Amino acid sequence: MDPRALQERFAAxxxxxxxxxxxxxxxxxRCGPAGLQAVAPGMRLAGRAAPARHAGxxxxxxxxxxxxxPGDVLVVDNGGRLDESCVGDLITLEAQAAGxxxxxxxxxxxxxxxxxxxxxxxxxxxxxxxxxxxAALNRRGERSPQSTRPSELGEWTVDDGDVVFGDDDGVxxxxxxxxxxxxxHAERIRDTEVAQAERIRxxxxxxxxxxxxxxxxxxxxxxxxxxxxxxxxxGGEIEV
Numbered sequence: 001m002d003p004r005a006l007q008e009r010f011a012a013x014x015x016x017x018x019x020x021x022x023x024x025x026x027x028x029x030r031c032g033p034a035g036l037q038a039v040a041p042g043m044r045l046a047g048r049a050a051p052a053r054h055a056g057x058x059x060x061x062x063x064x065x066x067x068x069x070p071g072d073v074l075v076v077d078n079g080g081r082l083d084e085s086c087v088g089d090l091i092t093l094e095a096q097a098a099g100x101x102x103x104x105x106x107x108x109x110x111x112x113x114x115x116x117x118x119x120x121x122x123x124x125x126x127x128x129x130x131x132x133x134x135a136a137l138n139r140r141g142e143r144s145p146q147s148t149r150p151s152e153l154g155e156w157t158v159d160d161g162d163v164v165f166g167d168d169d170g171v172x173x174x175x176x177x178x179x180x181x182x183x184x185h186a187e188r189i190r191d192t193e194v195a196q197a198e199r200i201r202x203x204x205x206x207x208x209x210x211x212x213x214x215x216x217x218x219x220x221x222x223x224x225x226x227x228x229x230x231x232x233x234x235g236g237e238i239e240v
Contacts, residue, residue, distance in 0.1 A: 001179060003047055003071025003101065006163070010046040013186050015165050015172040021186030027178045030162075032104065032171030033080065033154035035125045039112060041168060043121040045102030047073040048176070049162040051151035054078040054086040054107065056134035061091050070099030073164040077151035078107030080125065084133045087124065089114035096120045104164055104171050106153050123166045210234060 015031075022029045050072040052064040064074060074095055078086040087103060089111035095103055102121030109115065109124040110131065150159035156173060158164070163179050165172045174182050196209055207213075215230045 001163075003069075006071070007046050007101070009183055009187075010044070010165060013183075013190060015167050015169045017186040017190045018165055018172050018174060018182060020189050021182040021184075022172075022174065022178075024185040024189070025178055025181045027175065027182060030153075030156045030158075030173040032123070032156075032166075032173070033106070033125065034170065036104065036106075036123050036166075036171045037126075038166065038168065039109065039115045039122045039124070043102070043123070043166070045073055045104075045121040045123070045164065045166045047071045047101035047164060049073055049075045049151070049158050049160055049164050049173070050100070051075045051077065051158055051160065053151060054132070056132045058091055061087075062094070065094060065098040065100070068098060068100060071101050073101050073166075074103040075151045075153060075158045075164060076103060076105040076107065077153065078105065079152070080154070081107050082125065083128070084108065084130050085110035085128050086132055087122065088131065089118065092118050092120050092122060102166065104153065104166060106151070121166060123171055 019029050019031065048069070048071065050064050050068040052060050052074060054060060054076055061074065061076070068074065076087060085108040087105050087109045092103065092115050096118060100120070103123070105122065105124035107124065108126050108128045109122060110127055110129055112127050115122055150157050152158070153171070153173065158173055161176050162173050163176050165174065196206065199209055200206055210231060211234050215227060218230070219225045
């Protein structure tokens with residue numbers, strides 16, 4: 001999907017909608033670790049993954065930028081380390097200059113004030129003053145020919161066949177070959193939920209909208225009836 005079209009569609013969605021869309025499409029819900037947060041509230045990103053494994057030196061990232069296309073998202077694998085940062089202001093500026101849509105770091109960042117000023121969406125596990133420790137101590141990084149692909153993001157493997165999304169709820173990875181299906185489900189879920197919220201504000205409770213009493217009566221007769229199945233039959237869209 002064209003990067004601009006992808007960002008336009010995501011602008012009217014959230015990662016929560018997409019996660020529910022994955023469930024509906026029977027696609028694994030690949031959320032980044034719960035600690036992944038944007039450097040500044042309100043930052044959002046959407047784009048094809050450009051994976052890179054940190055190896056104590058920024059050259060891995062520079063090589064990834066050479067291969068990346070405008071609109072991609074750099075996914076940095078630093079093994080979830082919490083004792084060093086691996087991304088700062090210069091790499092963020094370079095990512096912006098390369099036309100990337102943002103960065104997701106399974107690790108820490110630094111130069112927080114500068115990153116907020118740059119404005120490129122950056123998601124990480126947090127911040128710390130020190131840069132890469134192996135490089136500072138003149139220890140050789142564990143570089144391999146595969147340093148630029150794929151990346152690990154918590155329990156998930158991310159490659160350039162994936163699309164990455166991020167917002168205030170966190171980070172979600174969707175396989176590109178299921179993207180259109182997941183987006184379609186997410187948009188339908190969003191529309192239903194918006195209508196439900198409007199009805200609540202107008203005085204009709206959610207219990208009434210989802211016909212909770214009917215569900216309870218039916219479940220008494222059929223213990224195998226699930227609330228999800230009931231919702232599908234009455235047209236509700238509650239995933240949490």
